[in-house]
Amino acid sequence: MQDFLQFTLTGITIGSIYAIVALGFVTIYSVTKVINLAQGEFVMLGGLTMFSLVSVGVPYWLSFIATILFVTFIGWLMEFLLIRRAKGADAISLIILTIGTSIFIRGISSMVWGKDQHTVAPFMDNTPVTIGGASITPQSIWVVLIMLLVVGLMYMFIDKTMLGKAFQASSVNPMAARLMGISPKRMSSFSFVLSASLGAIAGLAIAPIIFPAYDMGAMLGIKGFSAAILGGLGSAPGAVIGGLLIGLFESMGAGYVSSGMKDIITFSIFLLILIIRPNGILGEKTIGKGGL
Amino acid sequence: MLQVESITKRFGGVVANSDVSFSVDEGQIVGLIGPNGAGKSTMFNMISSIFPPTEGNILFCGKRIDLLPSYKVAPLGISRTFQNLQVFKNMTVIENVMVGQHMRTKQNLSGVASMLLGIAKNERKVYEEAMDILRFFNLELLYDQKASSLSLGKLRLLEFARAYATEPKLLLLDEIAAGLNHSETSEMSELIKRVRDSGVTILVVEHDMDLVMSICDKLVVLDQGMKIAEGAPKEIQANEAVIAAYLGAEIEEEVV
Amino acid sequence: MKLQGVQQTKWWGVVVFIAAILIFPLVVTQSFFITQATFAGIYAIIAIGLGLLMGYAGQISLGQAAFYGVGAYTTSILTATWGWSPWLSLPIALLVPALLAFFMGYTMSRLSGYYLAMATLALGIIVHGLLVEGKGITMGASGFYGIPQLSLFGMTINQGVPYYFLVWFFVLIVLILSLNIVHSRVGRALRSIHDSEIASSSMGVNTGRYKMQVFILSAAFAGLAGWLFAHMSYSISPSAFTFDASILFLAMVVLGGSGSVWGALIGALLIRMIGITVHTLGEQFSFITSDSEHVIYGLILILVVIFMPKGLFPTVIDWFKNTSIKRVEKKSSVPVTPIERSVSE
Ligand SMILES: Nc1ncnc2c1ncn2[C@@H]1O[C@H](COP(=O)(O)OP(=O)(O)O)[C@@H](O)[C@H]1O
Ligand SMILES: [Mg+2]
Numbered sequence: 084m085q086d087f088l089q090f091t092l093t094g095i096t097i098g099s100i101y102a103i104v105a106l107g108f109v110t111i112y113s114v115t116k117v118i119n120l121a122q123g124e125f126v127m128l129g130g131l132t133m134f135s136l137v138s139v140g141v142p143y144w145l146s147f148i149a150t151i152l153f154v155t156f157i158g159w160l161m162e163f164l165l166i167r168r169a170k171g172a173d174a175i176s177l178i179i180l181t182i183g184t185s186i187f188i189r190g191i192s193s194m195v196w197g198k199d200q201h202t203v204a205p206f207m208d209n210t211p212v213t214i215g216g217a218s219i220t221p222q223s224i225w226v227v228l229i230m231l232l233v234v235g236l237m238y239m240f241i242d243k244t245m246l247g248k249a250f251q252a253s254s255v256n257p258m259a260a261r262l263m264g265i266s267p268k269r270m271s272s273f274s275f276v277l278s279a280s281l282g283a284i285a286g287l288a289i290a291p292i293i294f295p296a297y298d299m300g301a302m303l304g305i306k307g308f309s310a311a312i313l314g315g316l317g318s319a320p321g322a323v324i325g326g327l328l329i330g331l332f333e334s335m336g337a338g339y340v341s342s343g344m345k346d347i348i349t350f351s352i353f354l355l356i357l358i359i360r361p362n363g364i365l366g367e368k369t370i371g372k373g374g375l
Numbered sequence: 376m377l378q379v380e381s382i383t384k385r386f387g388g389v390v391a392n393s394d395v396s397f398s399v400d401e402g403q404i405v406g407l408i409g410p411n412g413a414g415k416s417t418m419f420n421m422i423s424s425i426f427p428p429t430e431g432n433i434l435f436c437g438k439r440i441d442l443l444p445s446y447k448v449a450p451l452g453i454s455r456t457f458q459n460l461q462v463f464k465n466m467t468v469i470e471n472v473m474v475g476q477h478m479r480t481k482q483n484l485s486g487v488a489s490m491l492l493g494i495a496k497n498e499r500k501v502y503e504e505a506m507d508i509l510r511f512f513n514l515e516l517l518y519d520q521k522a523s524s525l526s527l528g529k530l531r532l533l534e535f536a537r538a539y540a541t542e543p544k545l546l547l548l549d550e551i552a553a554g555l556n557h558s559e560t561s562e563m564s565e566l567i568k569r570v571r572d573s574g575v576t577i578l579v580v581e582h583d584m585d586l587v588m589s590i591c592d593k594l595v596v597l598d599q600g601m602k603i604a605e606g607a608p609k610e611i612q613a614n615e616a617v618i619a620a621y622l623g624a625e626i627e628e629e630v631v
Numbered sequence: 632m633k634l635q636g637v638q639q640t641k642w643w644g645v646v647v648f649i650a651a652i653l654i655f656p657l658v659v660t661q662s663f664f665i666t667q668a669t670f671a672g673i674y675a676i677i678a679i680g681l682g683l684l685m686g687y688a689g690q691i692s693l694g695q696a697a698f699y700g701v702g703a704y705t706t707s708i709l710t711a712t713w714g715w716s717p718w719l720s721l722p723i724a725l726l727v728p729a730l731l732a733f734f735m736g737y738t739m740s741r742l743s744g745y746y747l748a749m750a751t752l753a754l755g756i757i758v759h760g761l762l763v764e765g766k767g768i769t770m771g772a773s774g775f776y777g778i779p780q781l782s783l784f785g786m787t788i789n790q791g792v793p794y795y796f797l798v799w800f801f802v803l804i805v806l807i808l809s810l811n812i813v814h815s816r817v818g819r820a821l822r823s824i825h826d827s828e829i830a831s832s833s834m835g836v837n838t839g840r841y842k843m844q845v846f847i848l849s850a851a852f853a854g855l856a857g858w859l860f861a862h863m864s865y866s867i868s869p870s871a872f873t874f875d876a877s878i879l880f881l882a883m884v885v886l887g888g889s890g891s892v893w894g895a896l897i898g899a900l901l902i903r904m905i906g907i908t909v910h911t912l913g914e915q916f917s918f919i920t921s922d923s924e925h926v927i928y929g930l931i932l933i934l935v936v937i938f939m940p941k942g943l944f945p946t947v948i949d950w951f952k953n954t955s956i957k958r959v960e961k962k963s964s965v966p967v968t969p970i971e972r973s974v975s976e
Pocket of ligand 2: 415416417458
């Protein structure tokens, strides 16, 4: 029982990160129909930029803000330089484009930061606390809190602000949104900016826990993508559920079987769920109008 | 030949067809008409099994077809064209028609073996048949052009030719003359009659009333998903519900 | 028999290809390059299969390395552990990945697009994980060793020129088979799916079945490559069958051109050449590392998608056609009809 609680806590922590990454996927996908497989690299950049800034002596809070701004800028740049130019390309080409970007960013990062893992100081004193026999570090609590905060803010933003409404409109009905004067270009750009900042936040939050390295983005991206698919691509609540589930499968797999088996278990369950529910957990089965 | 029995189709809240029934007899040209959004294309999509109806049955030659996957409908003898042109644009004109012949040129095991040697023995025959079909549709001069380079009028003809190449018993033509000029439209109505004379039953959706009135043996009128009239062209022209529906639609369009 | 206006196999291309295979070892004799050319052939087999899947079935696989690995490990286990003859294990090494693909395709038949991409990606991770974790059978991360060499008529086929010819002989078979498939009615049907799946199925084309068949074929090709790879090397390890390898195969196809069998082949050769060049330069200049290789692959993917979406081979062919048409236009003073001009667009 104590083990179970411990694995659950670990699962929720890591799952929160997947959830944020998955939200990033959904944000971009719902507006641009692009699957951004470079999403994980935003997280990596977040962690490593934070590391660099802190290690050259920039105050913690300033590094925090600067990191978010920097990664957000990269996201904007990616949309501006690449995605925009490939508009009209088919789904496969767009996936390949983001894979290319991801490999590129990773390669550059390994030149900049080397191949080592880096240590980033936690937000505050990180002595574990025990809850019902399971221990959890304050940083993990922060991760979960940040995830909740992000979800809350996203909800407020989409539901309560004009920009959010415009955003929602262009994902539900791009044509109508355009007629209402919402620029699809601006929305596409904005979705990358938003999604990159989500990635940066995830990277900042998790950096003290997982010792960031240049290659952490790939797996995070893949798991975030799985989470988004599992939840039903395009559904924000689905992304959060998907992320938490993937995190739980993973920590249970690692805890009860072995850490070598955790990915095998996670992805096997993932495939099983897809077989049973091909459109994900919260995905609606929609027949695309297909232009008919 | 074709029986549509109490078909209802809902897309979420939108009712595209509501309790529609009609039938098409062999050798006829039947027109399915109605204002935009009346549910005509939706009906075509159900007859060609692109999606199933929410309620009701569709029978073809006495056999239920509404639950079949769409690729199984063509072999029974139903083929169609698309309102928003679905030509294979990266293929040549003749290749488009050859895809139409696809299911009639089954390859057996020896065919698979010949893959390795590259002796596709039926190819020549298929090719010449395709050329005949192109001649029938006056497309023979364009045979080696990429479909994407064709004009709209030729594209409509190509869709027609490709559908005809499946050797259908029933052919569904969705707004086959949309966007065509006057002479192209009259050429099209001649073609439709010639195809009918070659033994194909035709169900046609068309907004050009001259065309519809001149070639159809029977008309079915839909409005907002419901069937509001059925009968010979003459009767339909005089039908008040039909006139109201069309006038209503026109007024709406003017307002918008 | 030439059928104007229909895509057909150009046999002179195949002849040139065979000549190139035969001449290469005469011109280039360093064993390093022969070995690299042999590897390139192995990759070409995978790339051709993946090219069929992407260019003709319109599907993307992010886990092709899984089928490659399954093929390699199947034959390794059968021959080294169970003592089978490698020739006997060849059909099994094709069959097992093919069955895996069938099973995937069957259970996931409702999946398409992004979902299939993710499913194949997951398969790749699972297979790689199992190769590492299944220590009792696969010998784990350190690798499987003791794989027997191939022999034919009592003579072993050694690494070097003999193995080079063996591999390229198989490339030739795969190439001809693929060319003939894409130029048959099946190929036409597949191309039509790419343009309009709805129209295709309305013509009676069982689109799902063809997609599945191509997926299975691409897996079998990858299995064949795995078999060749295993018997070329004395030992193999899971590190050759990672996500990165799948991406490398993807890059080959994208660079060469996915809608073209020749394109995939050329893409495989080019990517291999880039890899060798970076390695060689890396020995001279310390700032060029294996990371540079990745940066370059990333750049290739980006640049090709943006500037040359069809890939290198089809773009070059189009360019040739255009310039030759223009030359004809210049020579003949006869005015060009609009129809003729539209070809060159
Ligand atoms: N796939 C679909 N999903 C949702 N709504 C649809 C779909 N297809 C058609 N509709 C709706 O059904 C109604 C009828 O459309 P349609 O059959 O295309 O009309 P018509 O061809 O008579 O102009 C329209 O309101 C249209 O928006
Ligand atoms: Mg319509």
